[in-house]
């Protein structure tokens with residue numbers, strides 16, 4: 595006679611968490627995001643002791659170079675992953691835009707939370723919109739994606755690099771180093787700086803980066819209960835959208851050394867997605883969009899794949915510094 599698998603049936607009903615540690619970067623935006631996750635966890639698990647472990651990453655230290663030149667997205671997440679590996683933290687909160695398209699071995703993107711405004715924002719003290727900027731005006735951005743669209747739309751503007759955390763960037767604008775800067779609206783809204791936004795840039799042509807405006811929670815793949823514990827924090831429309839966006843980006847190499855945009859919206863089983871790959875000077879662009887029924891993660895990935903294939907058929911590979919992956 596076979597025995598009932600008593601222990602496994604008991605362990606599948608896990609008890610609520612008693613203590614959770616969130617690893618976060620120390621910038622004001624990262625801390626806001628970690629506190630947001632902490633508050634959401636406390637709401638679902640009032641008995642749980644939720645702590646935040648702040649840490650400085652290489653991406654926060656190297657401020658004098660364009661992001662595309664210092665090693666890209668992984669830069670902001672490595673130190674946090676080490677904290678997960680060492681057991682100092684259970685989860686790491688990231689702006690999803692900064693999370694590499696392929697997760698390193700042993701780590702999972704375990705939760706995607708509801709998206710803030712995904713659009714880019716125009717911020718200036720003297721001008722109400724990009725259209726109002728005079729010949730030679732200096733616009734700050736270190737995003738090759740933003741630079742490419744700006745150069746295509748407004749060849750008379752000067753695009754200068756702009757790095758550092760949000761407060762640093764705003765400070766540089768306010769000291770007159772730029773006539774205007776372009777930032778993600780999500781970060782400004784989260785930090786209570788929404789009033790500084792002079793204009794929200796339309797998705798066409800200013801298509802956001804994959805994952806922009808969404809929060810991702812990374813955990814160790816082998817953590818026994820964390821995915822189940824995080825499930826109430828996840829947002830399905832956002833998860834479907836960013837899954838498609840990240841698929842496009844991954845197919846094209848997922849690097850920030852190339853202007854690459856992908857933005858999707860999902861509602862009522864329908865997804866719309868739009869993406870481009872372009873040259874930094876804005877002179878060459880491959881643009882694709884698609885719409886289709888999406889009722890699963892696999893269908894979200896399939897729509898993203900179709901858009902990537904459309905871009906590749908249009909010659910997107912010739913715009914990628916290292917060609918197509920593999």
Ligand SMILES: NCc1[nH]cc(CCC(=O)O)c1CC(=O)O
Pocket residue numbers: 689690691692776777778780781805806807808809
């Ligand atoms: N690349 C840095 C970064 N990562 C996430 C955000 C903003 C918040 C978000 O997109 O969730 C920013 C700043 C910006 O692009 O202006």
